Amino acid sequence: MALRKFVRPEPGRVPAAVLAVLVHLVFFAFLIFGLNWKTESPEGMMVDLWSSLPPAPAKTAPPPPPKPIEPAPEVKPPETKPLPQPEPLPKPETPPPSKPDIAIKEKTEKPKPEKKPLENKQQLEKERKEKELQEKKEQEQREKERKEKAEKEQKEKERKEEEQREKERKEKEQKEKERKEKAEKERKEKERKEEEQREKERKEKEQKEKERKEKAEKERKEKEQQARVAAEVEQLRREQEERDRLQAEAAAQARLAKEIDEYKARILAKIRRNIVMPQDLPGNPVVEFDVTVLPGGDILDVRLRKSSGFTAFDSAVERAIALSKPLPLPPDPALFPKFRNLSVKVHYLE
Amino acid sequence: MSPTVSQDMSLFQLVGSASLPVQLVMLLLVIASLMSWWYIFRKLFVIREAERQCDEFENVFWKGTDLNALFQSAAASRHTAGSMERIFEAGFREFMKHRRQPGMDTGTAMDSTRRAMRATYQREMDRLESHLSFLATVGSVSPYVGLFGTVWGIMNSFRGLSNVAQATIAHVAPGIAEALIATAMGLFAAIPAVIAYNRYASSMDRLATRFESFMEEMSNVLQRQAGG
Known part of the structure; x- marks a missing residue:
């Protein structure tokens, strides 16, 4: 039944070996590097x-x-x-x-070669120099004369100019003085006028201010009056509202109380229906129970508070309470706290 | 050990100057790493091939081909067939044998068919899972082997320190560095092996689930044929 006794050749043995070596080569190359x-x-x-x-x-x-x-x-x-x-x-x-x-x-070497050729021509140079000197002297003489003349003219000119300038300066000062006096006069006039103007304005302003103040005072008084009236009205309105609210509350409370009473009566009626009354008890005995109610109407606990004196009646009522669950509760969950600890009072006779 | 700053810290220098046990450990680790990578790639190819063949055969089988024709082609290409095809072949062969024998009830035939398929399935799984344990071994052991090499190297380098009057970090540092290479090698061998082992083990599980469900479905098909 053995279908294969031979070992099948696995695919890719050689490529796997090559790849393995390659991985190591890459890794070692990386390490060495x-x-x-x-x-x-x-x-x-x-x-x-x-x-x-x-x-x-x-x-x-x-x-x-x-x-x-x-x-x-x-x-x-x-x-x-x-x-x-x-x-x-x-x-x-x-x-x-x-x-x-x-x-x-x-x-030091540089000047030496220049001196030597000069010695050779000394004679000629000397004559030339003397000549030059004479010419120079004459020229100087001429120059001096010319300079003196020019100086004289210059001085004359300067003097005239100075006089002219002095004159001009005086005229200018005169003019300046006049101009200043005039300006001063004008300025004073102007100041006086301005002062008057200001005084006038100030008076007007004061007048206006006074009127404004009076007006404001009047307005303020009126406002106060109005505010007082409004406050009184508001007070009245509030009182009215308060009364309305109280009335509404009282009504709601009354409604709630009514509802509670109604449901209590219903609970009692339900319990009553379930009582199997013992026969022939003398008088009208009363039994009282404390019942702890869970939300939804389930009964958690029933405790006897006041016995009627007849055990048969007591136990009949207790059984009836246990049978009556779920107790009818108002749909409003806010009312449930009123029913949490219920006291049930049952009379033997209706 | 001359502790100069210019000492060559290249990889070959470090390995060459290590003591003999450390060198042996390193050699062992290099071989283990090479082997584990070889198996990693081999298994990768094998598993890929198996999954591909599985897909192909399931495609053909559920296309509603005639089972007899399928069996003929599977028997003809037995050497290159995939695992699922082999399971099918073994089961169908067993089933046909029982049919030819008169007076065999269907329950017995189905039982022996299922046994035949299970035998082939186990053989195939064994083939696919071979060498996986090697990866697991390398993954768990080679860090310890590397650590052993490191500890040995550090021991030696501290022993050399005991003869020196003035101990500096430069006396021990090269020894420790060369010893730590053994740990690095161990980790280098272990990490890929562990990753590959986990991956391949989960691939194996998935393949096994596929084979098993195929066997169940196959049994149903054959039972219907026997009944009809």
Whole structure:
């Protein structure tokens, strides 16, 4: 019955193996890459340590000055790291004096070549100079005369102008004075008028204010009067309302009381219907029970409060109460509290 | 162990400098991880195939094809048939045998048909569930194996510390790092194995439910045929 004794070849054995190896290769590649990436941070720290040595300021200072004098030391600083510190010290000392020397020499040499050709032409130059001097003197004389003349004219002119200016200034002052007086007069006139105007306005205003006040007073009085009347009316209305409300309440209460009485009577009637009266009891005995009622009319508890003296009657009434559930209750649940603890009083005779 | 800052912390360096037991543990874990991934993929293919064949056969069966014709085709393609087809084939073969014998009542025939189907069902489930326990084993054991490697490595690295006068973190850190790799490997092997095991187990349950309900329905069909 064995339908297959052979083992069926499973699908995808080789692809599964390839995939498994692939997963591991990917994972290890990721791991190696990640760890290699992390190892670079320690190298960075090494660089930090190396750069914290302080030859930097000494190394940067020397390069510019020694260049023109000796090019050899330029190669030295980068080659050996600890050496630069002692070597740079003498270097900056030597270059500064040597450079100024050259500068001074160049300056002193420059004027010399100019003097030599001058000596050769001294004779000619001298004659030319004397001539020039004479010409110059004459010219100066002329210049002086011209200047004096001009000065004189200038002074005359200035004096005239000064006089003219003085005159003008005086006229101006006169005019200014007149103008000011006039303005002062006008201003005073104006002020006076304004004062009058203001006075007038003030009076009018006062008058108006007085009238307004009187009017307001009158209005206020009227208002008060009205308010008093309104308050009285309101008072009356409220009293009326209060009376109405009380009446309505009383009516409602009466209605409720009526309803309660009605349902109590119904309960009693129901109980009465269920009583199996014992025969031939003397007189009119009365039994009283306390009944605890549940919402919905169920009876929770029946307790004898006052016996009639006849056990047969008492037990007959108790049975009847138990039989009468559910008791008829008013549909309004608000009235239920009145029925929670019911006292049932049953007379033997109707 | 020279504790310099520039020590190479690459993966191979860490594995290579580990002690022999730790290296053995790592080797074991690598093999376990490879195997579990192999089975994960194999089972993935197998289960997918089984579900596909199941769907196909149910489609054909409920289309109202003639049972005899279906049985002929199932018997012909026995080597490539799916599990449900095999169950059907075994049940129908048993049923036909009983029909040919005269004087056999229907109840006995149905009983033996059901037994035949159940036998095939169990065989098929066994085939589908093979190697799943390996995944469960890798999932639960390899973290412990990795932890063992780690503990061993840390023990060694602390023992080396006892000879040093001034103990710094740099003395122990590389040892601990290389030991922790064993734990990482264990977790790497365990996590996929556990996930795959849970997934495949639930797939198996669903397949088993399908087979069982098919067997019940099949019994009903055959009983009706026997009665009619």
